[in-house]
Amino acid sequence: MSKILPKRSENYSEWYNEIVKRADLAENSAVRGCMVIKPYGYAIWEKMQRALDDMFKETGHQNAYFPLFVPKSFLEKEEGHAAGFAKECAVVTHYRLKADPNEKGKLIVDENSKLEEELIVRPTSEAVIWNTYKTWVQSWRDLPLLINQWANVVRWEMRTRVFLRTAEFLWQEGHTAHATEEEARSETRQMLDVYATFAENFMAMPVIKGAKTETERFAGAVDTLCIEALMQDGKALQSGTSHFLGQNFAKAFDVQFVNKENTLEYVWGTSWGVSTRLMGALVMAHSDDNGLVLPPRLAPIQVVIVPIYRVEEDLQKISERIEPVIKELKAGGISVKYDTDDKYKPGYKFAEYELRGVPVRLGIGMRDLENGTIEVARRDQLSKESRPIEGIANYIKDLLGEIQQNIYQKALKFREQNTFRVDTWEEFQAQIEKGGFILAHWDGTVETEEAIKAETKATIRCIPFDEAEEDGMDVYSGNPSKQRVVFARAY
Amino acid sequence: MSKILPKRSENYSEWYNEIVKRADLAENSAVRGCMVIKPYGYAIWEKMQRALDDMFKETGHQNAYFPLFVPKSFLEKEEGHAAGFAKECAVVTHYRLKADPNEKGKLIVDENSKLEEELIVRPTSEAVIWNTYKTWVQSWRDLPLLINQWANVVRWEMRTRVFLRTAEFLWQEGHTAHATEEEARSETRQMLDVYATFAENFMAMPVIKGAKTETERFAGAVDTLCIEALMQDGKALQSGTSHFLGQNFAKAFDVQFVNKENTLEYVWGTSWGVSTRLMGALVMAHSDDNGLVLPPRLAPIQVVIVPIYRVEEDLQKISERIEPVIKELKAGGISVKYDTDDKYKPGYKFAEYELRGVPVRLGIGMRDLENGTIEVARRDQLSKESRPIEGIANYIKDLLGEIQQNIYQKALKFREQNTFRVDTWEEFQAQIEKGGFILAHWDGTVETEEAIKAETKATIRCIPFDEAEEDGMDVYSGNPSKQRVVFARAY
Numbered sequence: 001m002s003k004i005l006p007k008r009s010e011n012y013s014e015w016y017n018e019i020v021k022r023a024d025l026a027e028n029s030a031v032r033g034c035m036v037i038k039p040y041g042y043a044i045w046e047k048m049q050r051a052l053d054d055m056f057k058e059t060g061h062q063n064a065y066f067p068l069f070v071p072k073s074f075l076e077k078e079e080g081h082a083a084g085f086a087k088e089c090a091v092v093t094h095y096r097l098k099a100d101p102n103e104k105g106k107l108i109v110d111e112n113s114k115l116e117e118e119l120i121v122r123p124t125s126e127a128v129i130w131n132t133y134k135t136w137v138q139s140w141r142d143l144p145l146l147i148n149q150w151a152n153v154v155r156w157e158m159r160t161r162v163f164l165r166t167a168e169f170l171w172q173e174g175h176t177a178h179a180t181e182e183e184a185r186s187e188t189r190q191m192l193d194v195y196a197t198f199a200e201n202f203m204a205m206p207v208i209k210g211a212k213t214e215t216e217r218f219a220g221a222v223d224t225l226c227i228e229a230l231m232q233d234g235k236a237l238q239s240g241t242s243h244f245l246g247q248n249f250a251k252a253f254d255v256q257f258v259n260k261e262n263t264l265e266y267v268w269g270t271s272w273g274v275s276t277r278l279m280g281a282l283v284m285a286h287s288d289d290n291g292l293v294l295p296p297r298l299a300p301i302q303v304v305i306v307p308i309y310r311v312e313e314d315l316q317k318i319s320e321r322i323e324p325v326i327k328e329l330k331a332g333g334i335s336v337k338y339d340t341d342d343k344y345k346p347g348y349k350f351a352e353y354e355l356r357g358v359p360v361r362l363g364i365g366m367r368d369l370e371n372g373t374i375e376v377a378r379r380d381q382l383s384k385e386s387r388p389i390e391g392i393a394n395y396i397k398d399l400l401g402e403i404q405q406n407i408y409q410k411a412l413k414f415r416e417q418n419t420f421r422v423d424t425w426e427e428f429q430a431q432i433e434k435g436g437f438i439l440a441h442w443d444g445t446v447e448t449e450e451a452i453k454a455e456t457k458a459t460i461r462c463i464p465f466d467e468a469e470e471d472g473m474d475v476y477s478g479n480p481s482k483q484r485v486v487f488a489r490a491y
Numbered sequence: 492m493s494k495i496l497p498k499r500s501e502n503y504s505e506w507y508n509e510i511v512k513r514a515d516l517a518e519n520s521a522v523r524g525c526m527v528i529k530p531y532g533y534a535i536w537e538k539m540q541r542a543l544d545d546m547f548k549e550t551g552h553q554n555a556y557f558p559l560f561v562p563k564s565f566l567e568k569e570e571g572h573a574a575g576f577a578k579e580c581a582v583v584t585h586y587r588l589k590a591d592p593n594e595k596g597k598l599i600v601d602e603n604s605k606l607e608e609e610l611i612v613r614p615t616s617e618a619v620i621w622n623t624y625k626t627w628v629q630s631w632r633d634l635p636l637l638i639n640q641w642a643n644v645v646r647w648e649m650r651t652r653v654f655l656r657t658a659e660f661l662w663q664e665g666h667t668a669h670a671t672e673e674e675a676r677s678e679t680r681q682m683l684d685v686y687a688t689f690a691e692n693f694m695a696m697p698v699i700k701g702a703k704t705e706t707e708r709f710a711g712a713v714d715t716l717c718i719e720a721l722m723q724d725g726k727a728l729q730s731g732t733s734h735f736l737g738q739n740f741a742k743a744f745d746v747q748f749v750n751k752e753n754t755l756e757y758v759w760g761t762s763w764g765v766s767t768r769l770m771g772a773l774v775m776a777h778s779d780d781n782g783l784v785l786p787p788r789l790a791p792i793q794v795v796i797v798p799i800y801r802v803e804e805d806l807q808k809i810s811e812r813i814e815p816v817i818k819e820l821k822a823g824g825i826s827v828k829y830d831t832d833d834k835y836k837p838g839y840k841f842a843e844y845e846l847r848g849v850p851v852r853l854g855i856g857m858r859d860l861e862n863g864t865i866e867v868a869r870r871d872q873l874s875k876e877s878r879p880i881e882g883i884a885n886y887i888k889d890l891l892g893e894i895q896q897n898i899y900q901k902a903l904k905f906r907e908q909n910t911f912r913v914d915t916w917e918e919f920q921a922q923i924e925k926g927g928f929i930l931a932h933w934d935g936t937v938e939t940e941e942a943i944k945a946e947t948k949a950t951i952r953c954i955p956f957d958e959a960e961e962d963g964m965d966v967y968s969g970n971p972s973k974q975r976v977v978f979a980r981a982y
Contacts, residue, residue, distance in 0.1 A: 029623065030565075031610065034558035036623055039638065042555045064533045067525035068612070068643055068659050069581075072588070074521075076598050086588040086598050090560075092612065093584045093600065095647040097563070097577040107567050107577050109584065109609055118600060119522065121559070121583065121612070132520065132527055141834060147530065152559055152643065156586040168559050343632060 084219020234435015725926015
C-alpha cells in the first residue's frame with residue numbers, strides 16, 4: 001500500500017491498470033484473455049446487476065437461461081451475424097480427454113470423441129434464442145416475448161484489457177420478439193433509455209444517446225442505438241447498445257406468427273446488452289490519482305468507520321458511542337463497515353479506503369468522544385471536517401445523496417468542457433489529438449467515415465438524438481450535411 | 492391445457508417430464524444435452540439463488556468470478572480430480588471459423604487457429620481457483636479465503652434429463668482456503684448445514700445429512716458430505732455436497748502460507764455446491780397428478796386472484812373491492828398476480844395456476860361482492876372454502892406459512908413411511924424393488940458396496956450423522972458392522 005499510484009496526467013493507461021489491481025477489482029487470469037473478478041469488484045457488479053434487473057422487470061421483462069453453446073449451423077443462418085462473429089469464436093470440437101499413453105499423468109484429447117458438428121461458445125445468443133423462439137411463437141397471443149438473460153460470453157479478442165476488452169465477459173442480453181415494427185422499435189428505444197438512466201442515476205456518468213452508423217452496427221441488426229460516455233483521457237467508451245433487428249433473425253430462423261387478421265407474418269426483434277465493460281467505464285469516469293472514486297449508489301461499502309485508539313479500553317468506549325450510529329445508518333439502508341481490525345493502523349486504513357473509493361469515511365478518537373464530535377471525510381472531494389456526532393446519521397444520509405450528485409455534475413462538467421463544435425478539417429485534426437467529443441458535420445457516406453478514421457483514428461460514436469438538424473458542410477469532404485455527429489477516439 | 496397429466500403411479504418418469512414442460516419450467520434445447528430454463532422456471536431458480544446467497548453472505552462468504560476455461564495442464568495437476576472429470580469434458584481446440592471455400596454461406600474451423608494448449612469448459616473450478624489462490628495467499632493474515640461463485644458448468648453426460656442431469660447446468664461453487672485442518676473441516680460441515688437448512692426451510696424438503704463412502708466421493712476430495720432427499724417414487728436424490736479437500740489442491744497448485752510461527756505450511760481447502768438439479772428435486776418431492784406444488788417461499792407467484800365476471804362493469808366493481816387487498820398483500824411482502832386477462836376463461840385459468848403450483852388462488856365474483864366473501868383455494872390440499880373478504884390479507888399471510896409447513900410435513904411423513912430398517916439380505920432385495928431409504932448395516936468395504944450395487948442397483952447414499960452406533964452384521968456379507976448406512980436407488 002505504500003506505493004503511489006501512477007498519475008492520470010502522466011500515464012493514464014498504467015493508472016487504470018493499477019487502480020483495477022490495487023483497489024482489488026479484478027486481475028488477469030492464467031487463462032489467456034480471461035479475467036478473475038475479485039470479491040470487491042464483483043460486489044460492485046452485483047449492485048449494477050440488481051439495479052438493472054429491477055429496471056428490466058419494471059418494464060415487463062423476465063429472466064431465462066439459454067445454452068452456452070451455439071451449433072455452428074445456427075451461427076451460419078443469419079449471414080451478417082455469422083460474418084461478424086466467425087473470426088473470434090472459441091470452438092468446441094471434442095467431448096473427452098484420455099490418459100496420454102506416452103506420458104504418465106498427462107491428458108490428451110480423445111480423437112474418438114470428435115463432435116459431428118462443432119459447437120461455438122456463445123459470443124452472443126441471438127442464434128440459439130431465435131431458434132428457440134421458433135417453437136414458442138405461433139399466434140399474436142404469444143407476443144411480445146420480453147426476455148433477458150444474465151450470462152457469460154466469449155469473443156476471442158487478440159488484445160485484451162481487464163473489464164474493457166476480455167475474451168470472456170459477463171453481461172446481460174435482452175432478446176424480444178414483437179408483432180409489429182413499431183412496437184419493436186419502441187422497445188429498442190425504451191431499453192436504450194433504461195441504460196441511459198442507469199448510467200446517469202447509478203453510475204453518475206453522463207451519456208450521449210444516439211444511433212450507430214452502418215459500419216458500427218451490430219452484426220445482424222437493422223439499427224443499433226447506443227450510449228456513449230467520455231472518459232477522463234478524452235476517449236469515448238460505448239457503454240450499452242440496443243439493437244432493432246427488424247425481421248432478420250425471424251427470417252433466418254423462420255419465426256412466424258398468425259396475426260389478428262389470421263395471416264402469417266414474420267416476427268420483429270430486438271436485442272440489447274451491457275457488460276462488465278461498465279466496470280471499466282466506472283473506474284475511468286470518476287477515479288483520481290488517489291484511487292477509485294465510487295458513486296454511493298454502487299459502492300459496496302458506503303460508509304467506513306475507523307476508530308482511533310491506543311488501548312482496548314478506549315476502543316470499547318468508542319464502540320459504545322458509535323454502535324447506535326451504525327444501527328441508525330443500517331436502518332436507513334446504508335451499508336456500513338466498522339473497521340476494528342487491529343492488524344493495521346488508522347493511517348494505513350485511511351489510505352486503503354481512499355484507494356477503494358469508499359464515499360464517506362468517519363474517524364473517531366478519544367478527543368472526539370470528549371468533544372462530542374466525529375471526523376467526516378468525503379472521498380469525492382478529498383475533504384475532511386469535524387461534525388457534531390449528534391444527528392450524524394441523518395447528515396450522512398444527505399451527504400451520500402450530495403456526493404452522488406457531485407460526482408455526476410463533475411463528470412458532466414468535464415464532458416461539457418471537452419465537447420467541441422468543429423467546422424474545419426484543420427481544427428478537427430488538431431482537436432482529435434487533444435481528445436474529447438467532436439460535434440462535426442458528416443455527409444453520411446461510408447467513404448468519408450472511413451477516410452476520417454484512417455487519417456485520425458476517430459470514429460463516429462453516434463448520430464446523437466439531441467442534436468438539432470442544421471445545414472452544414474462535411475468537415476472532411478465538404479459535401480452538404482444536415483446534422484452534426486459525434487466523433488471521438490474510442491476504447 | 493386440456494390434456495391430462497400422466498399419473499405418478501402409472502408413469503413417474505413421464506409425469507415428471509410433462510410437469511416440467513407444461514408448468515413452463517424448462518425444455519430440452521436443440522443443443523445436445525443442454526436445457527433452456529424458461530422464465531417461470533428461472534424465477535424459481537432466482538428465488539433459490541437469493542435465499543442461498545443471503546445465507547452464504549451471512550456466514551461471511553463473498554462472491555467472485557473465475558474463468559470459464561480450464562487449461563488442460565491445470566486439470567492434470569490433481570490426479571484424482573483429473574481422472575474424475577477427463578471423460579466428460581467439452582474441449583475447445585480452435586479460436587476461429589472461416590468461410591467454407593467449397594460451399595457459400597457455410598463456415599468451417601480455421602485450422603490456423605489451433606490452440607497451443609486445449610481449454611476445457613469448466614466441469615467445476617477447483618483447478619482454476621486454486622491456481623489463483625496461489626497468488627492470493629502468502630501469510631496467515633490472508634486466510635481464510637471464503638469465496639463463492641455463481642456460474643454455469645459443463646459435464647458431457649451421455650444420458651441427460653432436464654434439471655436432473657444436463658450437459659450444461661447452473662450452480663454455485665464455494666471454494667475456501669484455511670490455515671488449519673480443523674477450521675476447514677468445520678467450514679465443510681457448516682456449509683452442509685446451510686444446504687440442509689435451505690432444503691428444509693425453503694424447499695420444504697427433508698434431507699438426511701451424512702458422509703459419502705470412498706467410492707462416491709468427489710474426485711480430489713478427502714471427504715464428501717452430502718444431503719440426500721427421497722423422491723415420491725422412492726428413489727434418492729443427492730441435493731448438495733460439501734467437500735473437505737484436505738491439502739490436495741494446495742499441494743497440486745503449491746499454495747503455501749507463512750503461519751504465525753513463521754513456518755511455511757500448505758493451506759487446507761473446501762468446496763461445496765448446489766445446482767439447478769434442485770429444481771428437479773423440488774418438482775419430484777411435492778408435485779401431484781394435477782401438476783406442480785410449490786412451497787410458498789419459492790413460488791414466483793404466491794397468490795393469484797381471478798375475477799369472475801360477465802361484463803366489463805362487473806370487473807370494475809370487483810377490481811375496486813380487490814385493489815386494497817392486493818395492496819395490503821404486497822405491503823406484507825407477498826407476490827400477487829391479479830389476472831384480468833380476458834383472452835382466457837376463469838376455468839382455464841384455475842387449471843393453469845394449479846398446473847403451475849401457485850400456492851393460493853383467490854376467486855371473486857358478483858355474488859361474493861354481495862356477500863362480502865371470497866373463495867380461497869389451497870394448491871397443496873386442492874381444497875376450497877369461502878371466507879369473509881374482510882381481513883383476508885392477514886388470513887392469507889398466515890395461510891402461506893401453514894402451507895409451507897404442511898408441504899414439509901407431508902414430505903417428512905412420506906420419508907418416514909418409506910424408510911426401512913432392514914437386517915436380512917432377502918428383506919433388502921425385496922424392499923429395494925419397492926423403493927425408499929434402507930437403513931442397513933455395512934461392513935465398510937468397497938467390495939461389499941460394489942456387490943450390493945451390482946446385484947440391486949442400490950448405492951450407499953451416505954453414512955448418516957444422526958444414526959447412533961450399534962453393533963450389527965453387514966446385510967450382505969454378514970461381517971461385523973458398527974453403524975447402519977442409508978441405501979437407495981438414486982437419480
